[in-house]
Amino acid sequence: MKTIRRLIYAEILRAVGFVTLAFLLLFFFFDFVDQLGELSEGASRGYTVTYALAYVALQVPNHLYELLPIAVLIGTIYVMARLAESSEYTILRTSGLGPRRALGTLLALGLAFVALTFVVGDYVAPAANRTAQALQARFLGDITVGRTGAWMKDRQDARSFSVNVGALASDGTMSNIRIFEFADPSGRPLSTLKAARGRFSGDGAWLLYDVERRDYAQAAASQPQVAALRLPEWRWATTISPGMVSAALLSPDRMQTIGLFQYINHLRDNGQSAQRYEIEFWRKVFYPLSCLVMMVLALPFAYLHFRSGNITGYVFLGVLVGISFFLLNNVFGFIGNLRNWEPWIAAASPGIIYSLLSLGAFGWLVLRQ
Incomplete structure (x- = not known):
């Protein structure tokens, strides 16, 4: 049995490696073509072809994470x-x-692919993505989300804060910061603060520079009185960490599982909706397990009868199945967010559906034999 396992494993690893390399080279080419526009924009600031190639190379781990289940399916079907x-x-x-x-036998090899997918998606890809973001921010501008930046909330005793960060530079400096302070539970505004830039002091506070602060004091006639201050520097104590700011500015699919979990808890503690991040958290949990689903999907092809030269059509069918799984995985995430589904159901449904289909096909073929 060891000889049989060695034969099957060697063939599958060779085929999966070839398919993965082909996909990564294709995506590398597409990413580099996409960077040609950035090259013309950042040429005056020193963004050269070398930096563009480095940025594209740093995108490879994320593509590897996304493509591994599909590559496992195609390679295993071919074998x-x-x-x-x-x-x-x-x-x-x-x-x-x-x-x-x-x-x-296939599930045992699938577990190895599950471990590889998890390590790449949870450690290698996020680190490479942070480096890539810092590289582009160095030449092409700061990390931001849309035109308004990222919004966060913080609660301290009987006060709540709505915080807006416009952008985050590669060195961790924040810009275009706005902080709105309210009294809990009435929601009465207490102050507003604008700062041109800020940084993390490392002791649970932000150091804000070029500050414009307005305090709203309640007068006897219930009319607010505004006291405006302009300060060169202001220290604001907060529980919002650098990781939370990065999480708010980065796409959740580029974050680590533990980082998503911590950010979800922060959103819940401050009464914010965490549906999108919860779905992405469970997708992070279940996505590596899709390698096992792909292995089960490929096994029925060993029980089919082939004519000489007819293998190409079945490999193409495997490509279509892999693409459909990837699309369904994304669609369920969007629908679950819009329909407010239970996050783990939205994340696990594609894998469950394809597992049942593959087990049904496998059982039918075995019984028919």
Whole structure:
């Protein structure tokens, strides 16, 4: 049995590696073409072809994370179909490779791909993405979200704060900062603050520079009195950490699982909706497991009867199935966010659907044999 496993594993690893490399080279080319516009824009600020290639290379881990399940499916389908076409799988079956043992063999290799996908998606890709963002911010402008930046909330005793950060530079400096202070639970405005820039002091506070602050004091006639101050520097104590600011400015699919979990707790503590981030958190949990789903999807191809040269059509079918899984995974995320579904259901549904379909096809083919 060790010889059979060694044969199957070597063939699958070779095929998956080839498919993954082909996809990564294709995406590398597309990303570089997309960077040509940035090259013309940032040429005057020193953004050269070398930096563009470095930025594109830093996008490779994220593409690898997204493509691994599809590559596993295509590579495994190719190997299983080729073994069936050459009658090698029939020989393996007569040598003792029953359906359950075949399924267990593929799932064991699938666990290795699950671990690889998790490590790449949770550690390598986020680190590479932060480096890429810092590289582009150095030449092409700061990290921002749309025209209004990122909004966050913070609560301190009987007061709440709505915080807006316009952009985040590569060195961690924030710009275009606005802070609105309210009294809880009445919601009466207490003060507003604008700062041209700010940074994290490291002791649970922000150091804000070029500050314009307005305090609203309640007069006897219930009319607010405004006291305006202009200060060169202001220290604001807050529980909003640098990681939370980065999380608000970065796309949630580029964050680590633990970072998403911490940011979700922060949003809940401050009464903000965390639906989008909860769905992305559960997608981070379930997405590596899709490698197991892909393995189960590929196994029925070993029980089909092929004519010589007919393997290409089945590999193309595998490509379509992989793309449909990827699209359905994204669609369920959007629908779950719009319809306010339970986050883990929205994230796990595509994997459950495809697992049931593949197990049904596998069971039908085995019974038919």
